[in-house]
Amino acid sequence: MEQINYTLQIQIQAFVNGELQANRRAGLLAQAAEDSTIADELAFSQSLANALKNRELAAASAILSGIIAEEGFPPPPAPTNDTWWTAGKGWLLGSILIVMMGAGTFYGLTQYQTGRAARAYNQQLVQNTLQPLENVLLLAPANSVASDLLKRGMDAYDAAQYKTAAQALSTYCEQMPDPAARVYLGIAYLMDGHAKLAIGPLLEVSQAAELPVREAAGWYLSLAYLAENEVALAKKTIMQLPPDGLFGPAALDLLAKLQKK
Amino acid sequence: MAFTNLQIRDGLKENDAEIFRYLYKTYGSMIVGYVRKNSGSDQEAREMVQTVLLEFWTAVREDRYQESGKLDRYLYILTSNTWRDELRRRKVRRTDELDTNQMLVADDHEQSIAMAIVKDRRIEAMHHCLQQLESPCDDIIRLYHLEEVNLQDVAKQMNYDYNNLRKRIFDCRKKLKKLVDDFLQQTPLTIADI
Secondary structure (H helix, E strand, O other): OOOOOHHHHHHHHHHHOOOOOHHHHHHHHHHHHHOHHHHHHHHHHHHHHHHHHOHHHHHHHHHHHHHHHHHOOOOOOOOOOOOOOOOHHHHHHHHHHHHHHHOOHHHHHHHHHOOHHHHHHHHHHHHHHOOOOOOOOOOOOOOOHHHHHHHHHHHHHHOOOHHHHHHHHHHHHHHOOOHHHHHHHHHHHHHOOOHHHHHHHHHHHHHHOOHHHHHHHHHHHHHHHHHOOOHHHHHHHHHOOOOOOOOHHHHHHHHHHHHHO | OOOOHHHHHHHHHOOOHHHHHHHHHHHHHHHHHHHHHOOOOHHHHHHHHHHHHHHHHHHHHOOOOOOOOOHHHHHHHHHHHHHHHHHHHHHHHHHOOOOOOOOOOOOOOOOOHHHHHHHOHHHHHHHHHHOOOOOOHHHHHHHHHHOOOOHHHHHHHHOOOHHHHHHHHHHHHHHHHHHHHHHHHHOOOOHHHO
């Protein structure tokens, strides 16, 4: 007859419920690493706990699995290049820019844009283009001062209270090296009409973070530059965005408007 | 057929398969393209499609998704965030690697539950098999594992002798394990196998 190790069962249950102290947790994992029966029991208990605690999500996952099996796997979209300069559209726009520069138009355009009319035009462009980025941060329950600040900041952001959002996020960003939060801080500043303040955090992220965050930072940075009447910097920033990215169509449209003027 | 954001939201709350199908067919390629473009393998892209759609399902269920925004934009950002989290989590795990890297069990509380479900086929199988489990096993497992009632109380509630109950829990788990193993053998197809 099979021997049942009740102590082990209780320990595994405590592990799964997150009630085991760190040293005993590590001990159990070390045991599991050496004994495949224990590893198997532990894995089974974890899966069981997940299935029981997340029944609805598991049900949704089962529906999706069925659909994926029926429909087959989707092909990725046709590959494209990474920046405006290397993409076909980038080539075209680059050529236009070179021709304009060659003809001396660029100088005249720059002169014009430093004027009041250009400033007003740029402000209008920003106003027409600027939309807050949806909040998709997956926040864990606040359990520290920093995470509480982030939650407060993002709650205010969601409620379109950008001043409050900027205050909380700014304090949070002083404490935490969180690129996503810096993007939302920059956007909160922009939405609150403080483009100059937005440039710092957005510039930092646009140069250092991984692609998805960098892309969002780049787009909002270009708007911040434009709001500050830094047209050349705005164009340069736009041209570094991937044309098939999230902001591709909007960026192309904005660049065309800037070129036209 | 296209659905409005409102229909999608309501459909996901009802677990409407047609809405899932629509989301998969409309946005699957975008998610795959994103992951592949950002150094993900085919299999990772496949897992990410399911994970992102489940994260979206969760956001809708928790009323975090405001249907006024553009859905393609929302899903794109959700994809980028989820993929970034996955890369970050892996980076942390790599630096934490000890000689226990052959372990079958992940001591990983960073992983989102959606990702855990997608990666662990047993969870879906278990969900299916729990519904097939007969009485009193279903009650015993639910009380002990889900509601975390202590054994003495479960014994009292179910009119069992304490020692007998401990043995019963073990037997029920064994029964469930057998059902799960059989289920997995019959349905080997997973998202990673397609």
